[in-house]
Amino acid sequence: MNSSASFAAFVAFVRSHRAEMAALLGQHIVLVAAATAIAVAIGVPLGIFAAKRPRLAAPAMAIAGVVQTIPSLAMFGFLLPVPLVGGVGARAALVVLILYGLLPIVRTTIAGLRGIDPAIREAGVALGMTPRQLLRQVELPLALPSIVAGIRVAAVVGVGSATIAAAIGAGGLGEYIYRGLSMVDTTVILAGAVPAAILALVVDGTLLWIERQLSARRRSRSRRVALAAAAVIAAVILLSSGASARRGGRDALVVGSKNFTEQLVLGELVAQAIEGQGVRVDRRLNLGGTLICDRALMTGDIDVYVEYTGTALTAVFHQPIANDPSAVFNTVRELYARSGRTLLPPLGFNNTFAILVRGADARSRSLRSIDDAARESPRWRAGFGYEFVERPDGYRGLAKAYGLRFPDPPRVMDLTLSYRALAAGQVDLIAGDATAGLIKGLDLVQLEDTRHYFPPYDAAAVARAEILLRRPDVRSALERLSGRISAADMRAMNYAADVEHRDIAAIARDFLASR
């Protein structure tokens, strides 16, 4: 693809997604602004407190520094099981962003206060200022440019970190980045990354301007203008966040999904099916993995998402692998019921792991089953998603069952990137999804699991039992999807999303209309 073509695609995408993009940008701004505002409200008093107590300042800064080095995705992981602040959604993202924002704000508050000429402070005391008056009239105004510099760093870092918050369903421009990654679509990634970068630059520039106005020549006029501008910006953001919070509403049903194409399509299907009953739906799509979805369903952050029976059995409930589809379904249904959740009847397709090779290889070496691949494995490189490497029904058992012997340990990579890596010849064998549209799009071949190593992965919606009891209309909407989506349907919808780059909401709408 040449660069002008991809730029045209980008422009076309922006045009057709204007409203959604504006909403995501709005979420992003609100998230960062709220996190920064709270970080200021906590960090500045903390900095003032620490600046006067050197013995406290050093360890406080050390702790804040350590917090800062925790990668944000890991931080979201730590917070998942924590009550009140954890879980998924904007609240947990807010907590993480606040933690990141604190360090620069505390540090610059301390630096700003310590940097004040001692003669000026002494003059204030000698003139009969109380410690409070000294702080308000002398110390804080003089430290303000430094504090604003810290706020600027916090806000710009926040714009970046907030893209990762999409992994836990907080929304924002990260949605596009994750969606784009899962669809292997650069245009969609750019639709998230470019506005985020522009936002970071605008935030940086605006706060730098305010900082300059405050520090340069202390003209009370421009100072007042800068403070007024800052106040107006803050007020607008807070008002708009209040408005968007109200829009969310109490009785909306929350639909979740994991962060790959099929899950996004299924999330949309479930959401639109429920909306068809006149019920308002909040979408928390693109959650970062099975455990996050499961935890969110437990805590009530989401009400329903689509899970796969085999995944639930092994990854959620830590049960040994079983191979009989109906036995697995019944076991999982029973286990869910014990924790107040209901597994609805399967949707109709089995998304088992697919061991994939290039079509060209399959044809030239007549590869049909995984046994054939085992023969070739000493000359091959394998690439797997993180989940496949870790899961009990993943790589290790597979290697044992079929006697796979790769010369090097498998390369661990993003699941959706592994299709491209296989097609591009960077690896020779991957474990994909049986329903992946890219199998068709990239001319890949699925090898047969002749030894029945993989358990069944029948897709089925799982919902909080309480919701289904209270909302029979939701239950009937979900049941109407049962048995209606075949593997061919699913692969076609995935193909439409991944290869044809069609809008996922539209794909779901067309599918529901065709039934």
Add this chain to the structure above:
Amino acid sequence: MPDPAIEFRSVSFARPERPRVLDHFSLTVETGDVVALVGRSGAGKSTLLKLINRLLEPDEGAILVDGRDTREWPPIELRRRVGYVLQEVGLFPHMSIADNVAVVPQLERWPRERIATRVDELLDLVGLPAQQFATRWPDELSGGQRQRVGVARALAVDPPLMLMDEPFGALDPMTRAELHREFRRIQERVRKTVIIVTHDMGEAFALADRVGVLDAGRLAAFDTPAKVAASSDGVVRRLLDALPQVPRA
């Protein structure tokens, strides 16, 4: 007989881990006097001033301001009765000249009109016409002008007592001489009790009614300029000889 403005009663003071700065130091300053305390750098001159407005407290002995121990004064009330001028001036860089002068009246919650009138009056008094200087900023002024603003700020609520810590130390000789004249002119009008500390014997003789000589934490001499200059006391003589600018008789 009224209480003296300031009385040091056998005051000792030491910084942690350092030799004593004041050693059973006693001094009485009468109301309305201008007293100059002279000594080498490190002789404890600034410490002495900070003990008066309770930026520091004595290890032993007591300091009385208007007959009352500084430790019994509410510190804020005490400091607002005592004008304080530093060598570094310590003007607030984020406030205009007028706002700097208005700081203490603001703290005292004077009505706005009264503050404005007072600021104009003070700026005129220190030779910085309000029209020209009120809206300017500290970093736009020369060292001598800043020092005048510092004096105006210290005088704002008309405190009975003024403490001046090397107020003219950082200025060139011409400006210093000019400010000395200004000081005498202002003092004639406002009649404060003033304590100036300086290492410049010439300045002490030029400004003070009484001159004290600090040595080794004690007062080696305390008398009128003429008598101090004529003193035959060994310590004072040696100090006088060591200090620059001893005036010729």
